[in-house]
Amino acid sequence: MTASESAHRPIGALIGRIRDGAGALVERTRSGNLGALPVILGLAVIWTVFQILNPVFLSSTNLVNLTLQSAAIGTITLGVVIVLLVGEIDLSVGSVSGLSAAVLAVAMVQSRWPLVLAMVAGVLAGTVVGLLYGFLFTRFGIPSFVITLAGLLGILGVQLWVLGEVGSINLPFDSWLVVFAQQLFLPPWASYAVIAVAVAGSAWGRLRTARRRERANLTFQSTRAILLRAAAVLVGLSAAAWYLNLSRGVGLSFLLFVLLVVVADFALTRTRWGRAVYAVGGSVEAARRAGIRVDRIYVSAFVLCSTLAAAGGILAAARLAAVNQSSGAADTNLNAIAAAVIGGASLFGGRGTAWAALLGILVIQSISSGLTLLNLDSSVRFIVTGVVLVLAVIIDSTSRKNRAASGRN
Numbered sequence: 001m002t003a004s005e006s007a008h009r010p011i012g013a014l015i016g017r018i019r020d021g022a023g024a025l026v027e028r029t030r031s032g033n034l035g036a037l038p039v040i041l042g043l044a045v046i047w048t049v050f051q052i053l054n055p056v057f058l059s060s061t062n063l064v065n066l067t068l069q070s071a072a073i074g075t076i077t078l079g080v081v082i083v084l085l086v087g088e089i090d091l092s093v094g095s096v097s098g099l100s101a102a103v104l105a106v107a108m109v110q111s112r113w114p115l116v117l118a119m120v121a122g123v124l125a126g127t128v129v130g131l132l133y134g135f136l137f138t139r140f141g142i143p144s145f146v147i148t149l150a151g152l153l154g155i156l157g158v159q160l161w162v163l164g165e166v167g168s169i170n171l172p173f174d175s176w177l178v179v180f181a182q183q184l185f186l187p188p189w190a191s192y193a194v195i196a197v198a199v200a201g202s203a204w205g206r207l208r209t210a211r212r213r214e215r216a217n218l219t220f221q222s223t224r225a226i227l228l229r230a231a232a233v234l235v236g237l238s239a240a241a242w243y244l245n246l247s248r249g250v251g252l253s254f255l256l257f258v259l260l261v262v263v264a265d266f267a268l269t270r271t272r273w274g275r276a277v278y279a280v281g282g283s284v285e286a287a288r289r290a291g292i293r294v295d296r297i298y299v300s301a302f303v304l305c306s307t308l309a310a311a312g313g314i315l316a317a318a319r320l321a322a323v324n325q326s327s328g329a330a331d332t333n334l335n336a337i338a339a340a341v342i343g344g345a346s347l348f349g350g351r352g353t354a355w356a357a358l359l360g361i362l363v364i365q366s367i368s369s370g371l372t373l374l375n376l377d378s379s380v381r382f383i384v385t386g387v388v389l390v391l392a393v394i395i396d397s398t399s400r401k402n403r404a405a406s407g408r409n
Contacts, residue, residue, distance in 0.1 A: 038395055039344055039359045042388070046363065050370030057370055060247035066362075066369050067244070071181075071253040072097075072316035073335050074361035078257075078264055079308030080340040081357050085268070085281045086301045087349025088144035090133070092151035093336050096126050096306050097313025098328020099155050102162040104314055105169040105323035115177055119314060126310025127303055129155065134299030144302075152333070160325055168324035171317060181318035185249040191241040194255070195234065198262070203230035253315055257358075260308070264354035277301065281349030309336075331382070338385055339364045342392040363388065 050057040076093050083090050100122035107118035129151065136147050163169065171178050186194065206226045213220035244250055268274035279287040280297045288294050317323045343360025345352030364385065371381045 036344055036353075036355065036359055039342065039356075039363065042342075043359065043363055043366065046366050046370065050366070050373070054370070054373045057373055060243050060245075062369060062373070064244055064247045064249070064251065066365050067254040068181075068251045068319070069369070070361045070365045071251070071257040072312045072319055073332065073339065073364070074257045074312075074357055075260060075315060076309045076312035076332070076336040077339040077343070077361050078260055078354060078357040079305035079312075080336050081343070081345045081352055081354060082264065082268075082277070082308075083144075083301045083305040084340055084345040084347065085277050085349060085352055086298060087281045087284075088137070088298070088301065089148065089337070089347075090302070090305045090309075091145065091148040091333060091337075092129070092155055093305065093309040093312075094328040094332030095152045095155040095159065096129050096309040096328070097316060097332060098323075098326075099129075099159045099162065100125050100310035100313040101317035101323045101327045102159045102169075104317060105171060106162055106164075108175075109169050109171065115175060119177070122314050123307060123310045126306040126308075126313075129310075130303035130306030131299070133306065134302040137302065138295040138298055156329070159328070163323070163325060168322065171321045171323070173321055177314075177318045178321045181253045181315055182321070184252040186252065186255065188241075188245045188249060191245065191250045192238060194250075195237045195241060199230050199234045199237065202233075203227065206230075253319070256315075260311075261354050261358050264357075268354055273297070273300065278350055281346075281351070283350075312336075334382075334385070335361075335364050338389045338392075342388060347393065 047058060056062055076097055080090060080093060103125045104118050104122035107113040107121050108115055111118075113121070133144070133147050133151065136142050137144055173179075203226055206221065206229075207223065210220040210223070210226065241250060268277060276287065276292045276297050279290065279292055280294055284294060287297075313328055317327065339360030340352075340356060341347060341360070342363050343352075343356030343358070345356045345360075367384055367388065368381055371384065
């Protein structure tokens with residue numbers, strides 16, 4: 001082999017890899033299996049546009065505020081993702097969050113309950129609502145759209161009744177719940193440690209999965225690819241943490257939301273219950289014939305959705321240090337459902353991940369924060385959010401048609 005051939009060999013290999021990668025991307029596009037790529041690209045476009053229009057947008061201070069604002073609605077969105085995975089919807093998550101916040105405030109401030117007990121009561125209020133939805137859906141076959149729409153109105157009435165004539169209750173600023181939501185941040189070293197542990201745990205799980213697939217003679221990801229991916233994620237997340245630490249850092253409320261996403265992702269991807277959720281969302285009849293207790297899966301999805309909505313309501317109340325008649329109202333439902341769909345959860349069921357909640361709420365809050373910095377009217381925010389939602393549904397619908405066409409071929 002000549003020196004010229006030796007020099008061109010690595011270049012030829014690189015070109016071949018680029019060609020293979022481009023071909024794989026085209027194939028994934030045709031089959032509608034792009035995953036989170038459209039959301040990530042959309043988020044990059046949104047950030048670029050707003051940074052050009054206002055250089056303050058990507059400042060560390062604004063991004064810290066953006067993460068704190070994402071925690072409460074993001075937690076509600078996570079519940080919406082779960083119920084969407086089984087092919088249903090919950091239109092009352094905003095009302096449920098408002099009710100849980102009202103129960104918390106009345107129990108904590110007026111009845112003088114211990115804070116932990118008041119929080120448990122608020123979360124249990126959401127759990128009870130989810131159990132009621134699951135019972136009505138599985139026992140009488142009422143469409144979830146109708147059940148939760150009725151729940152939106154009924155639960156709003158219960159919220160107003162719980163608050164009573166006062167209508168507004170302030171939470172003590174020195175309570176640890178309010179301090180947790182507003183003032184507690186990870187020290188820089190702790191944020192890096194959390195990232196390192198998370199990345200190491202993820203890489204270890206992927207390595208175990210690869211070894212199991214190798215023993216079963218299935219296609220598997222190489223150790224080198226897994227480690228390279230882990231290194232890239234570690235560098236990226238560490239850089240993000242470093243930038244946030246230039247201001248106040250990583251808020252504990254946002255960290256709690258991310259932990260909930262991680263737990264939900266594990267439950268959906270690594271447990272029998274999670275596989276059953278995707279099976280029911282993909283085809284109810286096929287899931288039933290496979291021996292899955294479909295009714296139980298539906299009930300669990302509604303319960304988790306309402307429980308997470310209640311937890312999100314408590315975080316929102318702590319963030320504002322107040323609860324009133326408008327808590328959980330306004331655009332809470334819009335933002336939670338839109339974020340779930342924009343993040344990649346399919347309206348048709350069976351497709352999506354827990355990470356859709358994180359990606360979707362970052363898109364929603366980025367739009368809100370960017371337009372606020374530009375001093376634009378809230379009407380513009382609703383219009384822009386609606387357009388983004390429609391685009392997300394179009395992508396979802398198109399992907400579904402492409403997958404169906406690929407299946408027929």
